[in-house]
Amino acid sequence: MTAVVRVVVVDDQALLRGAFRLLVDSAPDLEVVGEGENGAEAVALVGELRPDVVLMDIRMPVMDGLAATRAIAELGVGTRVLVLTTFDLDEYVFGALRAGASGFLLKDTPPAQLLDGIRVIARGESLLGPSVTRQLIAEFVRRKPSVDDVSSDAPASLAALTEREREVLVLVARGLTNQEIGEELFVTPATAKTHVSRLLMKLGARDRTQLVVMAYESGLVEPHTS
Numbered sequence: 001m002t003a004v005v006r007v008v009v010v011d012d013q014a015l016l017r018g019a020f021r022l023l024v025d026s027a028p029d030l031e032v033v034g035e036g037e038n039g040a041e042a043v044a045l046v047g048e049l050r051p052d053v054v055l056m057d058i059r060m061p062v063m064d065g066l067a068a069t070r071a072i073a074e075l076g077v078g079t080r081v082l083v084l085t086t087f088d089l090d091e092y093v094f095g096a097l098r099a100g101a102s103g104f105l106l107k108d109t110p111p112a113q114l115l116d117g118i119r120v121i122a123r124g125e126s127l128l129g130p131s132v133t134r135q136l137i138a139e140f141v142r143r144k145p146s147v148d149d150v151s152s153d154a155p156a157s158l159a160a161l162t163e164r165e166r167e168v169l170v171l172v173a174r175g176l177t178n179q180e181i182g183e184e185l186f187v188t189p190a191t192a193k194t195h196v197s198r199l200l201m202k203l204g205a206r207d208r209t210q211l212v213v214m215a216y217e218s219g220l221v222e223p224h225t226s
Helices: 014-025 039-049 065-075 091-099 111-122 133-142 153-159 163-173 178-185 189-203 208-217
Strands: 005-010 030-036 053-057 080-085 103-106
Touching (some): 005 014, 005 111, 014 030, 014 053, 053 065, 065 080, 091 208, 103 111, 153 189, 178 189
Parallel strands (some): 005 030
C-alpha cells in the first residue's frame, strides 16, 4: 500500500486555505495535516509535523514565503516546498528557488495538475510550471546572484563531472524527464535516473531544481540556448 503524502497548506487567505484543503483531501493518496496563515506558522508546523510537502504562498504577513522556505530548508527534515503564486514571474519566485523551494505552480493551475504537482514534489523531483520554465530560469540567471548566494564549490564540483554526467546535467537544465533523457542518450529511463542521482550526490543538490540553477549559474547552459 502506497504511503499517504502528508501536506501542510500555508496561505494568509482563509478561503484559499480551505479550498486547497478540500482539494488535497479529495485525493486518496494525499492528506492535509496542518494549516498556517503566515511563514512563521509554516516553519513551526514543519518542525512539529514534518510533512512531506508544504504548499506555500509567497506574500504573507509576519514572515513571507521566501524567508519561510529558507528556514524550512535549514531545518533539514526533508520537507519539500511547492510555491503557489499568482503571477508567472512573481518577484519572489526567483528567491524562493534559490532558498530551497522544489518548484512552483500558479494558483489558477487546474486541480488535477496541482495534485499531480504535490506528488511530483513528494517523490523528490522538481516542478516548474511548464508554460514559464525557460522564461523563469533565464530571468533567474540574468539577475546575477550575489557572491553570498552562489556556492563557491559549484564550479569545482562541475569540473569533477564526467562527460556523460555533464550531458545529463544539460538535459536536466532543459527540463527533460528521466524518460526523455533516456531517449536523448539512447539509454533506459532507469539508467538516466541513476545518472541524475549521481549528479545530485556529486553536486550536493537537494533536487533537480537545484541542478538546473547550478547548470545556468556555472555557465554550462546559457539562457535561451538550452
